[in-house]
Amino acid sequence: xxxxxxxxxxxxxxxxCVHVFKMYWLISGYNMLTExxxxxxxxxxxxxxxxxxxxSLGLFTMVLAFYNSFLILILYVLYTILGGIYLTIFYEKxxxxxxxxxxxxxxxxxxx
Numbered sequence: 001x002x003x004x005x006x007x008x009x010x011x012x013x014x015x016x017c018v019h020v021f022k023m024y025w026l027i028s029g030y031n032m033l034t035e036x037x038x039x040x041x042x043x044x045x046x047x048x049x050x051x052x053x054x055x056s057l058g059l060f061t062m063v064l065a066f067y068n069s070f071l072i073l074i075l076y077v078l079y080t081i082l083g084g085i086y087l088t089i090f091y092e093k094x095x096x097x098x099x100x101x102x103x104x105x106x107x108x109x110x111x112x
Contacts, residue, residue, distance in 0.1 A: 004065030011058030019051025040097035049090050053083050 017023040024043060025031045027050065033041070060079060064072055 001065045001068075005062055008058040008060075008062035008065070011054050011061060015051045015054030015058065018047050018054070022047070037097050040095070042094050042096070045094055046091060049087060053087060057083065 014026065018026050024047070027046070030038075030041075030043070057080065060076055064076055
């Protein structure tokens with residue numbers, strides 16, 4: 001029970017660090033991008049989505065400490081998996097650098 005509460009507080013704390021305090025180095029791979037690539041990424045949208053996901057995951061973890069049932073555990077695992085998939089798709093949709101490269105390739109092929 002104590003571990004679940006501490007883990008929930010940790011997840012909420014990491015969510016605050018990413019979303020509110022703008023600690024972008026906590027986002028995997030973001031600090032490895034070049035400056036050219038970083039300017040195409042809307043980091044505010046991404047940090048907001050990651051922050052909200054971590055807040056809700058932290059709260060869900062703390063609820064799991066008090067209502068220790070199999071159904072809540074299944075919901076927790078499903079939420080974690082589906083949330084991770086959603087964040088991956090959200091990041092890919094907001095990567096304007098890849099879209100610009102695709103548009104450039106299409107335009108190069110269409111010109112005679």
